[in-house]
Amino acid sequence: MKRFTRIAVLTAALLASLTACVSAPTGPTIAIMPREGKPFEVFQQEDQVCRQFAADAVKDTSNAALKEGATSAAIGAALGAAAGAVIQGGNHANVGTGAGVGLLGGAAMGAMNSAGKQNQAQTQYNIAYQQCMYSKGNQVPSYAAPASGPSYR
Template sequence: MKRRSLPLLVAAALAMGGCTSMPTGPSVMVLPGSHKTYEQFRGDDLNCRHLALDRVSGASPSQASGNASGTGYSGYDAQQEYDAAYLQCMYAAGHRVPAYGPMLAAPPARPPANYRPDFPPPAPQGRTP
């Protein structure tokens, strides 16, 4: 590598490190709990935003972006950690949060053992004896 390109490479790396952005809010939707007022929801939302920002390692967005350049966080990693902390806090406060995973349906109900239909069941399809 040429000696002139090394300072350019270092300058580019420092410039890219300064571009790390910290989350300014959650990227997930949370709904108020069933027995919560809107005022309670707003208060819990504010508290959980502060907790999540502290978990991402900063007390304010400007301080957090300064800290993040040395921690190896990408903006995506910081947002994921912020969202996880925010969701946990809001769930613990009794609010509705999104749940990820397959939807499970209840198995079909079975009739009771003494059930007798008013009509005979249909004849089986296929070969008849």
């Protein structure tokens, strides 16, 4: 029974570390430059507004990634425990081993699924941030700054 307790503690620690790995984008991964003549203080204010806009745009996607990772790990642990019990005729020590192996497999699947969702969230964040900064007249990669806009000279 001690072995089962150790595996349960390990399972809880692994689930905690898995959920800690998944997080919302903390900022853009693209470089935006201010239009020529725009004061840097104005650019910084626009940057803060656009970061908030982009964070609001991906809130649901980031939460989905976190839930998917934890759910996959929990399902893997349950299936592993069931498989461990069936394979060794219901011996409780093998249930714990099966749960541990299932948790590792579930955690790996959850990490892959949530990594994909996290990449999707970062891409959506970058697009929202880019659109916002472009609308404020800043230079966005592959796009020229809008010709119209306020003059800062």
